[in-house]
Amino acid sequence: MIIAIDGPAAAGKGTLAKRLAAHFGLAVLDTGLLYRAVGLKTVRRGADPNDADAAGAVARELGAGDLEDADLRGDEAANAASVVAAIPEVRAAVLEFQRAFARDPPGNAQGAVLDGRDIGTVVCPQADVKFFVTAPVEVRAGRRLKELRERGLEAIHSRVLQDMKARDARDAGRDVAPLVPAEDACVLDTSEMDAERVFAAALAIIKSRTR
Numbered sequence: 001m002i003i004a005i006d007g008p009a010a011a012g013k014g015t016l017a018k019r020l021a022a023h024f025g026l027a028v029l030d031t032g033l034l035y036r037a038v039g040l041k042t043v044r045r046g047a048d049p050n051d052a053d054a055a056g057a058v059a060r061e062l063g064a065g066d067l068e069d070a071d072l073r074g075d076e077a078a079n080a081a082s083v084v085a086a087i088p089e090v091r092a093a094v095l096e097f098q099r100a101f102a103r104d105p106p107g108n109a110q111g112a113v114l115d116g117r118d119i120g121t122v123v124c125p126q127a128d129v130k131f132f133v134t135a136p137v138e139v140r141a142g143r144r145l146k147e148l149r150e151r152g153l154e155a156i157h158s159r160v161l162q163d164m165k166a167r168d169a170r171d172a173g174r175d176v177a178p179l180v181p182a183e184d185a186c187v188l189d190t191s192e193m194d195a196e197r198v199f200a201a202a203l204a205i206i207k208s209r210t211r
Helices: 013-024 032-044 052-060 064-068 075-084 088-103 119-123 137-150 157-173 195-209
Strands: 002-006 027-030 112-116 129-134 186-189
Touching: 002 013, 002 119, 013 027, 013 112, 013 129, 013 195, 027 088, 032 052, 032 064, 032 075, 032 088, 052 088, 075 157, 088 112, 088 119, 112 119, 119 129, 129 195, 137 157, 186 195
Parallel strands: 002 112, 002 129, 027 112, 129 186
Antiparallel strands: none
């Protein structure tokens, strides 16, 4: 079973992916971490994330160990990720990584759950079930602000909201694999839903689609 979960930042797709993977015994890949790893490594090398040659070189060297960096959850990595994700050379390298994961999931798993921005449209267009998880940007910014403060990081709502709007615009407006729902994706608006309700709704959809 391959489950594709797409959507913008802080919509809840990562939490849903982990819960579905645990429930069905599938491998899980947060594909956003791949772009975060590329962006962060590019910056750490002193290069501009907009530099296609520099970012592309980092992407082609990417390994599973690069996804273990704790700093990948920070804003620097997130913003750099949104920049490098618009570079065709980066997307090509990361695409192969993702498809290899889906073809041959680690741990002898009988399938995989991948969450990101273009899983249902580009990475795994033949996925058994596709979700597009979303919520208004103001709601998502509030969630991200709470998350950052719970981690002991200083954050200002206006800055978080501004950054999220900028990331949304880059993700939706890029020429290569823009953030859009797949035509056959089930859209889940999580504005008024907690993680338990989102999981229950997704589970019901999967059961109806895979009978």
